[in-house]
Amino acid sequence: MNIDVSAPYQTRVKQALADDNLRTALDRATSRLSETRAQAVAAIDLQRMRDEARAIKEHAIKNLPDLLEELERNLIANGCQVHWAQTADEANEIVTDIARQRDVRRTVKSKSMATEEIHLNRALEDAGIKVVETDLGEYIIQLAGEPPSHITAPVIHKRAEDISELFQRELGMRPTNDPAEMCAAAREQLRSEFLAADMGISGCNFAIAETGTICIITNEGNGRMATSMPPVYVAVMGIEKVVPRVEDAFLLWQAVTRSGTGQDVTVYFSMSSGPRRSGHPDGPEEMHVVLVDSGRSRIMEREYADALLCLRCGACLNSCPVYREIGGHAYGNTAYSGPIGAVVTPLLAEDPTTAKELPFASSLCGVCREVCPVKIDLPRLLLDLRHDLTQLGSSPKYEGAAIRAYSNTVEKPARYNRLSKLARWFSRILPANTEGDLTKLPPPLSAWTRSRVLPRIASRSFRALWRDGRDTRRGSSDNG
Amino acid sequence: MGNGPAGAREQILGRLRESLAKQGRLFRQSIGLDLPDPPMTVFPSPADKSLVESFATKLVELSGSCDVVRAGADVAERLMQRIREWTAQSPSGPIEILSWAPDELHVPRLEQTLAEGDISLFAPEDLHDQSIRARAASIDVGITGIEAAFANTGSIVLSPGAGRSRAAGLLPLNHLVLVPLSRLYPTFEAWLLKLRQEGRLETLLHESGQLAVVTGPSKSADIELTLTLGVHGPKTIHAIVFDDTE
Numbered sequence: 173m174n175i176d177v178s179a180p181y182q183t184r185v186k187q188a189l190a191d192d193n194l195r196t197a198l199d200r201a202t203s204r205l206s207e208t209r210a211q212a213v214a215a216i217d218l219q220r221m222r223d224e225a226r227a228i229k230e231h232a233i234k235n236l237p238d239l240l241e242e243l244e245r246n247l248i249a250n251g252c253q254v255h256w257a258q259t260a261d262e263a264n265e266i267v268t269d270i271a272r273q274r275d276v277r278r279t280v281k282s283k284s285m286a287t288e289e290i291h292l293n294r295a296l297e298d299a300g301i302k303v304v305e306t307d308l309g310e311y312i313i314q315l316a317g318e319p320p321s322h323i324t325a326p327v328i329h330k331r332a333e334d335i336s337e338l339f340q341r342e343l344g345m346r347p348t349n350d351p352a353e354m355c356a357a358a359r360e361q362l363r364s365e366f367l368a369a370d371m372g373i374s375g376c377n378f379a380i381a382e383t384g385t386i387c388i389i390t391n392e393g394n395g396r397m398a399t400s401m402p403p404v405y406v407a408v409m410g411i412e413k414v415v416p417r418v419e420d421a422f423l424l425w426q427a428v429t430r431s432g433t434g435q436d437v438t439v440y441f442s443m444s445s446g447p448r449r450s451g452h453p454d455g456p457e458e459m460h461v462v463l464v465d466s467g468r469s470r471i472m473e474r475e476y477a478d479a480l481l482c483l484r485c486g487a488c489l490n491s492c493p494v495y496r497e498i499g500g501h502a503y504g505n506t507a508y509s510g511p512i513g514a515v516v517t518p519l520l521a522e523d524p525t526t527a528k529e530l531p532f533a534s535s536l537c538g539v540c541r542e543v544c545p546v547k548i549d550l551p552r553l554l555l556d557l558r559h560d561l562t563q564l565g566s567s568p569k570y571e572g573a574a575i576r577a578y579s580n581t582v583e584k585p586a587r588y589n590r591l592s593k594l595a596r597w598f599s600r601i602l603p604a605n606t607e608g609d610l611t612k613l614p615p616p617l618s619a620w621t622r623s624r625v626l627p628r629i630a631s632r633s634f635r636a637l638w639r640d641g642r643d644t645r646r647g648s649s650d651n652g
Numbered sequence: 653m654g655n656g657p658a659g660a661r662e663q664i665l666g667r668l669r670e671s672l673a674k675q676g677r678l679f680r681q682s683i684g685l686d687l688p689d690p691p692m693t694v695f696p697s698p699a700d701k702s703l704v705e706s707f708a709t710k711l712v713e714l715s716g717s718c719d720v721v722r723a724g725a726d727v728a729e730r731l732m733q734r735i736r737e738w739t740a741q742s743p744s745g746p747i748e749i750l751s752w753a754p755d756e757l758h759v760p761r762l763e764q765t766l767a768e769g770d771i772s773l774f775a776p777e778d779l780h781d782q783s784i785r786a787r788a789a790s791i792d793v794g795i796t797g798i799e800a801a802f803a804n805t806g807s808i809v810l811s812p813g814a815g816r817s818r819a820a821g822l823l824p825l826n827h828l829v830l831v832p833l834s835r836l837y838p839t840f841e842a843w844l845l846k847l848r849q850e851g852r853l854e855t856l857l858h859e860s861g862q863l864a865v866v867t868g869p870s871k872s873a874d875i876e877l878t879l880t881l882g883v884h885g886p887k888t889i890h891a892i893v894f895d896d897t898e
Contacts, residue, residue: 201877205877216694216695217693217694221694223683223688226685228687228688231686234672234678236668236672237665240664240665240668257657258660306884307874308872308874308875309874312874325877326874327875332875351875351876352880352881355875355880355882355883358883359882359883362884363884366884367785383853383854383857385857391873392871394883396818396822396862397822399862418844419692419844420687422844423692427694436695437805439868439870439871440864440865440885441864441865441867442862442864443857443863443865444861444862445858445860445861445862446861447861449813449859452812452814453777453778453812453818454778454779454780454812454819455812455818455861463664465660465664469664469671472671473667473671475677477671477679478680553680
């Protein structure tokens with residue numbers, strides 16, 4: 173079953189929870205990733221790494237405008253063309269224009285969350301340009317016509333059996349559940365795309381200001397292919413990706429890899445500082461860098477700069493008890509899911525209430541904060557966002573009235589007693605399951621029992637038990 | 653400066669500067685540390701092993717392999733053995749290898765030795781030529797040298813240049829990499845420090861166009877986290893470390 177990412181939040185969650193195959197796939201993958209991360213960080217001085225990574229990112233955000241200017245200067249000195257885009261639409265238009273000017277028909281893409289965020293593929297396809305995702309996971313979901321469901325493992329929601337079925341249908345592959353065979357089928361298909369493409373597109377993991385360098389990290393080598401084989405190379409980067417020095421990029425690379433997949437480093441770390449130099453046998457003739465704001469400066473204005481520190485490693489997704497149950501698609505039509513997605517999705521949106529449920533999709537257990545390589549206090553941000561969204565009037569009206577009534581009641585013991593007696597009586601007569609838990613409450617409390625049960629109110633209140641206990645204790649001490 | 657819709661650049665920079673100027677609180681809780689001074693070590697440095705041993709151990713852990721040979725002449729011999737193994741399935745006859753230009757590999761008498769085994773090196777000058785590109789793409793073995801290698805991660809650095817194609821270490825299914833001992837460093841950090849001291853870091857990045865750090869064969873775990881090798885880049889990587897310091 174597929175989850176409809178544009179359906180209402182409750183529907184998406186219900187669809188996700190009802191999908192056993194999804195739960196199996198998520199369970200296998202997130203536990204493995206969490207384990208490999210734990211091993212990888214146990215081998216190093218984790219606290220030192222987190223402090224260093226955090227200090228670098230804080231410095232970068234505090235000096236963002238100056239660093240962006242320095243980056244631009246050095247990119248131009250390296251022979252790159254630099255473009256600035258305030259919105260997703262502007263960014264898409266810039267890339268489409270570059271493609272038109274070079275008469276581009278086919279593009280190959282290295283995996284990039286920024287371009288997922290701005291829906292670049294759709295814009296290019298609307299302009300009649302073929303776009304092929306080349307990361308194996310992204311390629312699979314492109315064939316399936318689905319958005320990614322994880323920042324680093326986009327196809328985490330599919331089992332090998334699901335992928336095999338897709339490849340048999342789309343690529344005419346013979347029936348097999350062997351990942352190596354499926355991978356070979358994709359390699360062959362994508363190799364011809366790499367060699368024939370007119371343009372390569374990538375995102376950016378780190379942009380080094382002092383040297384004018386765009387760094388991308390991959391395990392498959394599709395990043396190197398997309399940035400080396402086609403005659404035009406376009407890098408699309410969120411403005412928060414800039415770091416001051418070469419050493420900073422190396423440190424963050426190690427931090428993101430250990431936290432994300434548990435490797436020491438990714439297989440490929442490609443540092444592009446401009447087009448092919450004269451006399452070189454290969455490399456792109458042109459290199460463009462598109463600096464995309466698309467809501468990032470607004471995040472700063474809204475005082476949520478913490479969210480701009482994120483390295484996109486995915487550790488908070490893998491460890492989150494909510495993500496592990498519902499997966500990425502339940503977070504809706506967004507490139508970012510899990511705890512960090514619940515923070516940045518409403519923040520990046522022009523109208524944050526379009527994703528108003530997401531900050532509530534968390535138990536605030538705090539494990540995301542513990543695994544974050546740059547120490548983002550995600551539970552704090554989620555709470556602050558809940559507060560802000562409530563201020564914006566996005567919570568139902570009866571909620572305020574209910575809370576006022578509640579505080580009126582608990583402040584007055586006599587009234588509290590009377591009402592709890594009444595509630596106890598009600599809980600006897602409401603429908604319950606075999607374990608005695610209530611399954612159907614009257615509105616507006618029915619919202620709770622739509623997806624959960626409520627334990628029946630105990631036959632004796634705490635106050636009554638306390639009174640009895642006190643009497644017994646007194647009695648025994650009297651006897652003693 | 654800068655392209656894009658009129659004023660986009662100024663608007664973005666202006667908004668950022670405004671936010672930074674007005675804000676009392678930028679982060680929920682700042683870590684309160686300055687930009688750290690390199691080296692910022694993450695990896696434990698190899699302790700009881702030599703650089704070569706560490707490099708070889710790491711590369712094998714990554715599903716690569718490594719030979720260590722002494723003198724220059726042994727390198728060509730060892731290369732030939734590997735190429736034979738990898739091309740054993742192919743029809744007999746002359747074998748063509750996608751390679752960096754021989755003078756970029758620093759191995760004496762390389763071409764002559766390989767020629768005795770009917771192996772020739774193809775070092776393309778312009779891979780944007782379609783027929784050259786097709787020829788390169790049909791080759792199963794690539795040979796490159798390195799800019800640097802690192803003992804604690806088993807990584808190599810490839811730096812493109814005249815006679816040093818990106819394709820040789822990327823397109824073929826098998827990658828043979830020649831590692832002169834003088835270019836083997838304990839860590840990334842040690843190498844970066846040396847480049848800084850010599851004032852070569854910026855030049856190297858600029859002149860290469862694209863510097864690539866490669867750590868083991870191409871791999872993916874996208875399908876149910878099952879490790880699969882050779883997704884887009886080489887499936888096997890074999891390093892031959894040789895002593896060039898004598």
